[in-house]
Amino acid sequence: MYLRIETTSGLPITRQVADQIRTHCAAGTLRPGDRLPSVRQLAQDLAINPNTVLRVYERLTAEGLLERRHGDGTFVADRLPSGRLKAEREALAQEIDRLVRRAADLGMSGEEIHRLFDAAAGRLRKERDDASRKGQANE
Amino acid sequence: MYLRIETTSGLPITRQVADQIRTHCAAGTLRPGDRLPSVRQLAQDLAINPNTVLRVYERLTAEGLLERRHGDGTFVADRLPSGRLKAEREALAQEIDRLVRRAADLGMSGEEIHRLFDAAAGRLRKERDDASRKGQANE
Amino acid sequence: MYLRIETTSGLPITRQVADQIRTHCAAGTLRPGDRLPSVRQLAQDLAINPNTVLRVYERLTAEGLLERRHGDGTFVADRLPSGRLKAEREALAQEIDRLVRRAADLGMSGEEIHRLFDAAAGRLRKERDDASRKGQANE
Amino acid sequence: MYLRIETTSGLPITRQVADQIRTHCAAGTLRPGDRLPSVRQLAQDLAINPNTVLRVYERLTAEGLLERRHGDGTFVADRLPSGRLKAEREALAQEIDRLVRRAADLGMSGEEIHRLFDAAAGRLRKERDDASRKGQANE
DNA sequence: GTGGTCTAGACCACT
């Protein structure tokens, strides 16, 4: 599970982390019963305060997405609320709307945007290839 | 100048409004010397509190993007800080990065994203066509 | 709305405060649309940390019992989740169960417990009479 | 000695177990020199972690209520701290206060509370009768 | 004024 915080995005840290966990649950990268990193561990990985992670876990637990077991750890709920993937895709579509609107305001053509998309997709593919190759090398 | 607020985006209202004004200045939709809507007017249009608009105008004035003329109104600065367009395009590229990353996490292919983008672009074109046709009718 | 914290009860402060607000909502002492004390105000009244109050309001909002309006205040939700009163009465019955069990373990007779109940009820009646008389005097 | 844990009460498990042992010592159900269940046994009976039981025994030993004899077991102290029963009854009276207050907040009359109490007492009597009858059968 | 986010740190409860 890759999580990352973008300081430039303007979104509160808690929102960014929660969104990404929601995405992973919807996509199946996180499955029912999976253990999440401990509060302290994730806080250290993301270089944020443990209370901030705790707040995210609390909210997602209230949403029914996670389960916290005292003294044991935090887990993806056994029975995920339904319709997650659809909701996530709709949220994504809405973000694409926003982005296209902004690109249009900047006077970019459709082709330019497609090119930016492709460049971003390429960068991501490369980044993840590198990561997995490195992972193999470590084995 | 089209401005809109998305309550679902998670971004603070001030940030959304400021970003859009910055974009318009960078793109040339707003040009040096152009008058912005009055604080009260914009607040009413966006259905937000005037103080929120005021804070945006203050912030953009501090950035050198706007000029407030006492008793007259708020205007785009005569001499815009340079490099705005480039900065805006870079910010956009970064958002596209984030979005592609999220789409990938949701298990979407590059083609699917392009399709979503085209749909969004189509919707926007239609919306603006309608708006301008309606505008002509009003003249 | 009377709220009080008992340090001897062993229950976390957040739980005590949340329980009492739930009770008031179920009983109708707090009605849909009613404004709650501000986070800072309630924190001061109860002599606890504002973050603690905030956490209570957050949880009850997630439960659908309260609504927070940014920059405005916290309110009882317009449409309360149904079945609150029944749930509260059941919770109370369960507590009475616990208490009777403990009294029995202490070797108290049924009559003794009834007498304790009556004494407690008398004390409370007197306390609230005094409070309302004082309230009238202040007018 | 009957012990039970209520997950709905909001009280920490350690507190619940310790309270009940204190009650039994005050009431004389547990007498000086009596052997308590082993840490593992009690943990198994209550379906909790042995460390949790251990912490309770440690705490009550520090209070002077229990004595741990290395390699032998845990026992009620030979000389119990004085005034236990009175303290327990006062704690109970305080809980009744809390409960009456909450019932009043829920708009219940004194009669209703008495009725709830009688129902609870009846249930408990039946439960213990059944348990002792079953116990005789086992002999 | 109102709520919201985040950090830092102490101490507790459960496995």
Added chain:
DNA sequence: GTGGTCTAGACCACT
């Protein structure tokens, strides 16, 4: 080790 509660305090966003 794990999560949970609470305090203190800084700074931000919205009415």
